[in-house]
Amino acid sequence: MGRQLTISCFRYNPNIPGDKPRMQDYKLEEYEGMTLFVALNDIREKLDPTLMFDFVCRAAICGSCAMLINGRPRLACKTMTRTLPSRFTVMPLPVFKLIGDLSVDTGTWFRDLQVRAEAWIHTNKKFDFNALEVRMDNKIAEDIYDPEQCIECGCCVANCITANIRPDFIGSTGINRLYRFLIDPRDERTDAEYYEVIGNEDGTFGCVGLMACDDMCPKEIPLQENLAYVRRKMAAAGLKLTFQGVKIS
Numbered sequence: 001m002g003r004q005l006t007i008s009c010f011r012y013n014p015n016i017p018g019d020k021p022r023m024q025d026y027k028l029e030e031y032e033g034m035t036l037f038v039a040l041n042d043i044r045e046k047l048d049p050t051l052m053f054d055f056v057c058r059a060a061i062c063g064s065c066a067m068l069i070n071g072r073p074r075l076a077c078k079t080m081t082r083t084l085p086s087r088f089t090v091m092p093l094p095v096f097k098l099i100g101d102l103s104v105d106t107g108t109w110f111r112d113l114q115v116r117a118e119a120w121i122h123t124n125k126k127f128d129f130n131a132l133e134v135r136m137d138n139k140i141a142e143d144i145y146d147p148e149q150c151i152e153c154g155c156c157v158a159n160c161i162t163a164n165i166r167p168d169f170i171g172s173t174g175i176n177r178l179y180r181f182l183i184d185p186r187d188e189r190t191d192a193e194y195y196e197v198i199g200n201e202d203g204t205f206g207c208v209g210l211m212a213c214d215d216m217c218p219k220e221i222p223l224q225e226n227l228a229y230v231r232r233k234m235a236a237a238g239l240k241l242t243f244q245g246v247k248i249s
């Protein structure tokens, strides 16, 4: 017989007129190998079909099931209940728009980020359908692979003090995204052009260096290392622009 778990879930559906935010307790028996994702599904199947939460892959790949588990942003599908006390809380991620209960809209936030950060390869080369693929150096490909591991779950954003108080901050996930293009030799942007995009308080200089993002990344991306690289580049680009007499807004 497993432990009796009490899962205290945040409940609030902004689409129901008059609904009020509250915590609701659910009790269920734990079993071997149970993840929080499985526990929430059990609640929805056996106790309360109205409980809202997101998931797609169940394998820490899609990033949908991120939530505050006992106050810390984590993936429900990657969290074993045996690592939690018998009573714990689950709440939706802060920063993102609440859809209902534990479900938040990370999609709009990340889409906006991709556009603001211009997160695509910028090149003047004409695309040739008939050209053979150019082989990339293995080391560069591996370096790019690391930041590409981001699953856009939002855990780093939710754990970031700056992102919690400044809605326009692109967060370490945004800076990590730009890092990925900065180290890609196919992207022809100059450092000054990157500076235009993230050389400001909403970009790389908005981070106060508490490293909470790094602590919470479920894919263990070295966010702080990547941020430090981008920040060094942008500081140098800013100085260069200043000495060239370019007015920096």
Ligand code: FES
Pocket: 054, 055, 056, 057, 058, 059, 060, 061, 062, 063, 064, 065, 066, 075, 076, 077, 078
């Ligand atoms: S369900 Fe996809 S990351 Fe958890």
